[in-house]
Amino acid sequence: MLTATHIAYLHTCHRKLWLFANGIQMEHTSQLVSEGKLIGESSYSDRATKYTELALDGIKIDYYDAKNRIVHEVKKSNKVEYAHIAQVKYYLYILRKNGIEDPQAIIEYPKLRQKESVLWEQGDQEKIENWIKEVQDLITRAECPALDKKPICKSCSYFDFCYIHEV
Numbered sequence: 001m002l003t004a005t006h007i008a009y010l011h012t013c014h015r016k017l018w019l020f021a022n023g024i025q026m027e028h029t030s031q032l033v034s035e036g037k038l039i040g041e042s043s044y045s046d047r048a049t050k051y052t053e054l055a056l057d058g059i060k061i062d063y064y065d066a067k068n069r070i071v072h073e074v075k076k077s078n079k080v081e082y083a084h085i086a087q088v089k090y091y092l093y094i095l096r097k098n099g100i101e102d103p104q105a106i107i108e109y110p111k112l113r114q115k116e117s118v119l120w121e122q123g124d125q126e127k128i129e130n131w132i133k134e135v136q137d138l139i140t141r142a143e144c145p146a147l148d149k150k151p152i153c154k155s156c157s158y159f160d161f162c163y164i165h166e167v
């Protein structure tokens with residue numbers, strides 16, 4: 001089933017998307033991922049009482065304010081990335097598809113002490129449906145996309161896998 005992680009990886013690295021979708025998962029060994037989870041948990045420990053967790057059609061929203069229809073997403077990153085926005089737009093797409101009227105989202109960056117509002121814009125539906133097609137096309141290819149070296153590789157959970165032959 002397609003998830004918001006697929007959509008985020010589509011905007012991060014096509015190789016990462018393919019590896020993840022084809023069952024090669026290394027996230028649990030990543031120090032950065034566990035650090036991120038910790039930031040999410042410790043900075044917002046009182047959230048569980050205010051917000052509900054919502055799992056729906058392949059998405060899992062940790063902090064959903066059902067009363068105001070607002071998704072709260074916490075990111076450990078020290079920069080705002082388009083992949084985060086794409087992931088959250090996909091949440092809004094699924095919520096809308098399930099009859100939630102005009103949902104909104106806020107991405108919170110505790111390290112930056114910054115918040116980013118994500119609104120539904122005209123053309124988003126078509127844009128997201130194109131992303132879904134792109135994901136389906138990429139992940140069903142027989143070959144893993146070639147290594148494309150880029151700065152984010154250093155913090156990627158697949159770094160060891162991708163750079164195994166590098167000196």
Ligand code: SF4
Nearest residue numbers: 013016153156158162
């Ligand atoms: S290490 Fe780089 S090339 Fe490999 S999956 Fe991660 S981001 Fe993509």
